[in-house]
Amino acid sequence: MRLIRPRAAAAVAALLLAATACGSSGSGSSSGLNPPDLKPLAKLGKSEGAVNLIAWAGYVEDGSDDPKTDWVSDFEKQTGCQVHSKVAASSDEMVKLMKTGEYDAVSASGDASLRLIASGDAAPVNTKLVPNYQDIFSGLKNGAWNSVKGQMYGIPHGRGANLLMYNTQKVSPAPTSWSAVFDDAAKYRGHVTAYDSPIYIADAALYLKATRPELKIKDPYALDQKQFDAAVALLKKQNADIGEYWSDYLKEISAFKSGDSVIGTSWQVIANLTAGEGAKVKAFVPREGSTGWSDTWMVSAKAKHPDCAYRWLNWIVSPKVNAEVAEYFGEAPANAKACDLTSDKSFCATYHAADESYWKNIAFWNTPIEQCLDGRTDVKCVPYAKWVQAWTEIKG
Structure with a gap:
């Protein structure tokens, strides 16, 4: 293993x-x-x-x-x-x-x-x-x-990329967007899973970058207070539909095998191992792109x-x-x-x-700092310490 x-x-x-x-x-x-x-x-x-x-x-x-x-x-x-x-x-x-x-x-x-x-x-x-x-x-x-x-x-x-994995027998139609675990997550309430880390806030920001252009998010790791608040609000809403946050890959494999989880974030290696153990799953980069490491x-x-x-x-x-x-x-x-x-x-x-065309759609993890990584100088961005504090609030 x-x-x-x-x-x-x-x-x-x-x-x-x-x-x-x-x-x-x-x-x-x-x-x-x-x-x-x-x-x-x-x-x-x-x-x-x-x-x-x-x-x-x-x-x-x-x-x-x-x-x-x-x-x-x-x-x-x-x-x-x-x-x-x-x-x-x-x-x-x-x-x-x-x-x-x-x-x-x-x-x-x-x-x-x-x-x-x-x-x-x-x-x-x-x-x-x-x-x-x-x-x-x-x-x-x-x-x-x-x-x-x-x-x-x-x-x-x-x-590696952070992928959207789903059970092909229980999730229909096949998803194409991160909306499946954000705006439409209630459809699978209690069976949605997400990565357990403050850096997951960037996943919400990446989705908002595509779906709420008025927020003007350029970099999911460079969020001013308004942008950050929107990402946190989205994740607090998602929390009601989350069955389990994961950091242990063995637990995610087990949850998809048992049906406790049917859709959520994953890695390619986890998808391979889960499918290898008989679970009917697919994993892919949604149309908005993905975060990665x-x-x-x-x-x-x-x-x-x-x-x-x-x-x-x-x-x-x-x-x-x-x-x-x-x-x-x-x-x-x-x-x-x-x-x-x-x-x-x-x-x-x-x-x-x-x-390399595949990786161009991946926003690799970065460390949020006050000096906005997207080059803006007229605002301060929310530093990682506050991402940590917010993550605790998101999970309740």
């Missing part, structure tokens, strides 16, 4: 203010963010003999969970860098751990990366020191969630083992290893050459790995 990290965010509002304490309006990939002036590593030195990593479950496998799943041992043999890793249960935990200065690198998602950049906990990355970076899909480079003003702050690892390996600005950290970044996105991680975890690989090395030759097609 593949390991999927639970991305549920802990409500630690004070911690989340870090991203809003820095930054001013500016141009670049992350418009509005002006991080501390840190310099990337200029050149590699000798291996320090160790590297301390924070990762999602399934990203740093050494054979202890499954003897056949091990991409750490060969790395240690080839580099002399002994890997010490800690699995984090949420993006908030990753941010907190990175602030300790005890870890060299982290596999950050977009709802954590800008916080780490803005607070100076993540250093800019010299991509020239990561040879495999040249083969990373172009759509993952210079993203709003992993770069600022053309400077990369990490090496992309993989990506892209994970980036970032180096700590306080890294005690920067050389080993860079060696790990290059290793984890090397074609063979990236293919192994993607299949084990259930995500599209970042390295284009990985697609020729997957054991399932249809894997990259299933996960749309090389289909």
